[in-house]
Amino acid sequence: MKKILILGAGGQLGKELHELAKLTTEIDVVAYDRQALDITDVDAVFRVVKSENPDCVINAAAYTAVDKAESDSENAFLINETGARNVAEACQAESVRLIHVSTDYVFNGQKDSPYNEKDVVDPQNVYGLSKYKGEQAIREVMPNHIILRVSWVFGLYGNNFVKSIIRLARERTELSIVADQLGCPTSTVNIASVILQIVPQICDESFKVKKFGTYHYCDMPETTWFGFASAIVEAVRAVEARAAEAGAVETGKIEVSQPISVKQIIPIMTREYPTPAKRPENSRMDTALIEKVFGIKRAQWRPALDKLIQQIVNNQL
Ligand SMILES: NC(=O)c1ccc[n+]([C@@H]2O[C@H](COP(=O)([O-])OP(=O)(O)OC[C@H]3O[C@@H](n4cnc5c(N)ncnc54)[C@H](OP(=O)(O)O)[C@@H]3O)[C@@H](O)[C@H]2O)c1
Numbered sequence: 001m002k003k004i005l006i007l008g009a010g011g012q013l014g015k016e017l018h019e020l021a022k023l024t025t026e027i028d029v030v031a032y033d034r035q036a037l038d039i040t041d042v043d044a045v046f047r048v049v050k051s052e053n054p055d056c057v058i059n060a061a062a063y064t065a066v067d068k069a070e071s072d073s074e075n076a077f078l079i080n081e082t083g084a085r086n087v088a089e090a091c092q093a094e095s096v097r098l099i100h101v102s103t104d105y106v107f108n109g110q111k112d113s114p115y116n117e118k119d120v121v122d123p124q125n126v127y128g129l130s131k132y133k134g135e136q137a138i139r140e141v142m143p144n145h146i147i148l149r150v151s152w153v154f155g156l157y158g159n160n161f162v163k164s165i166i167r168l169a170r171e172r173t174e175l176s177i178v179a180d181q182l183g184c185p186t187s188t189v190n191i192a193s194v195i196l197q198i199v200p201q202i203c204d205e206s207f208k209v210k211k212f213g214t215y216h217y218c219d220m221p222e223t224t225w226f227g228f229a230s231a232i233v234e235a236v237r238a239v240e241a242r243a244a245e246a247g248a249v250e251t252g253k254i255e256v257s258q259p260i261s262v263k264q265i266i267p268i269m270t271r272e273y274p275t276p277a278k279r280p281e282n283s284r285m286d287t288a289l290i291e292k293v294f295g296i297k298r299a300q301w302r303p304a305l306d307k308l309i310q311q312i313v314n315n316q317l
Contacts, residue, residue, distance in 0.1 A: 002203045005054035005096075006031040007039055007087060008061025012158035013101060013150075016188035017058060017195060024196055030054065034061065039083035042090075049090040055203045056097035058195055059087045062131070066105070069127040070276040076130040084134030088142040097202050098142060099195055104151035104183065104218070106132045109280020114222075116286040117214045125277035135214070144212040146202060148195065148290075151218045151283050152228070154301075155188030156308055161225070165232045166312060169262040175233075179226035179267030183283030184218035187304030191217065198294050211293055216285035219301035226267040231302065235309040236260050243313070 004021060008014040010033030021029035030052050037048050039061045049057060063069060063079040084100060091098040105128035106121040123129040138145050154160040168175055194217050201207055223231070240259055270279065290296045 001026060001028050002055040002200055003028040003030065003053070004199055005029075005049065005052050005057045007037060007057060007059045009033045010035075011060055011062070011064070012155045012160060013153060013188045013191055014058075014060035015157040016155050017060060017192040020189065020192040020196060026200065027196060039087055040078050042086040045086045046090045046093065049087075049094050049096060053094070054096055056099060056199050057087060057091050058199075059084065059098065059100045061087075062101070063127070066125060066127045066279075067276040069130065070125065073126045073130070076126050077133065080127075080130035081133035081137055085137035085141060088138040088145060091145075092142040097144075097146075097199075098138070099146045099148055099198060099202075100134070100138055101191075102135050102147050102149045102214075103128065103131045104149060104216075104283040104285055105280060106135070106149065107280055107283070109181075109282040111282055114284035114286040115216065115282075117216055117289055124280055127277060144209060146198060146212060147214040148191075148198075149214065149216050149285060150186050150191050151285055152183045152185040153188060153191065154185055154305070154308070156311055157188070161185075161228065162232055162305065162308060163312070165229045166236055166260070166309075169233050169236065169260040170258045171261070173261055173263045174266060175229060175262055175264070176266045176268045176273070177226040177229040178270050178273050179224045180269050181279055181281055181283065182222055182224055184220060184222050184285065185228050185301045185305070186217070186219045187299070187301055187308070189304050190219050190299040190301070193299075194290070194294075194296050197296060201294055215290040215293070216287050217290050217296065217298075218285050218287060219299050219304070221300070222284050224267075226265065230265050231305060232309070233260065233262060233265060235306050236313060238306075239310050239313045 009031035069076040108122035
């Protein structure tokens with residue numbers, strides 16, 4: 001039985017990972033949210049890693065407010081760079097494995113095909129730069145790490161694009177969504193599953209040192225934010241239609257639900273929706289390496305989206 005320690009366990013990925021790990025019989029899990037452990041407190045990080053004595057730490061703690069980071073860079077770097085370094089130093093000192101989660105936003109988005117792990121990074125915003133500096137800090141202090149870059153994360157916990165689109169689709173009749181950024185939406189359930197498949201492999205003594213390093217994972221297929229928003233609205237409509245057909249409205253199951261009011265989703269260009277942080281046009285990542293080295297089967301985001309929307313609509317989240 002391998003023991004994992006999850007940091008940032010109150011976030012959308014951290015919470016999902018905790019829930020999934022609890023169901024996994026071969027994994028013993030302990031989870032710290034920000035209140036229980038602030039990764040910028042180096043002494044506390046060392047204390048917890050030592051006292052919990054896990055086989056592997058999963059660092060899902062991060063400063064993730066991409067736009068806010070532009071005017072709050074000190075905190076972004078403190079958490080994403082210094083915090084990541086603290087975690088890696090503690091893991092190195094205690095000979096504990098580390099899986100650190102990073103982002104597609106380390107790239108500039110100019111490549112016209114999916115990014116692989118050897119591609120040169122060139123972050124376009126403060127968040128991306130702070131995450132890249134965090135990666136570099138880990139590479140410096142702990143050569144045998146796993147950095148897992150993921151993209152366009154969505155799930156049941158916390159705030160994300162799916163929840164925002166559902167809220168807006170209930171409030172408005174028209175939505176304008178950016179259609180010139182390409183990427184792969186990725187479910188927290190699928191990322192958590194990937195992490196839990198990697199853990200036993202890197203904790204095994206026979207794991208080859210040369211396999212440590214940086215990996216890309218994202219679900220498939222690629223789409224745009226417009227494409228993803230359209231899929232979200234379509235899925236909500238399907239759940240609402242099924243519920244209505246089954247008489248759920250009459251039985252009160254969704255009676256407090258505000259049905260979606262949106263009639264039209266309009267594709268727009270990024271320049272028509274200015275944000276403080278610049279985003280890469282191409283966020284697609286090549287997952288061939290993680291598939292080959294760890295035997296990961298790349299998942300589709302659509303089934304995870306359908307399940308999530310069912311949970312959201314039925315539970316009035
Ligand atoms: N969300 C995306 O679309 C996306 C895309 C690519 C990569 N990623 C990466 O995926 C990972 C997980 O992201 P997520 O979507 O789960 O983000 P999230 O929901 O914002 O979760 C991050 C968690 O880290 C916590 N945290 C912040 N500062 C901390 C500190 N000093 N000490 C301990 N915990 C701290 C946050 O707590 P508070 O909420 O209390 O601040 C939050 O619970 C991150 O590394 C992120 O960079 C995310």
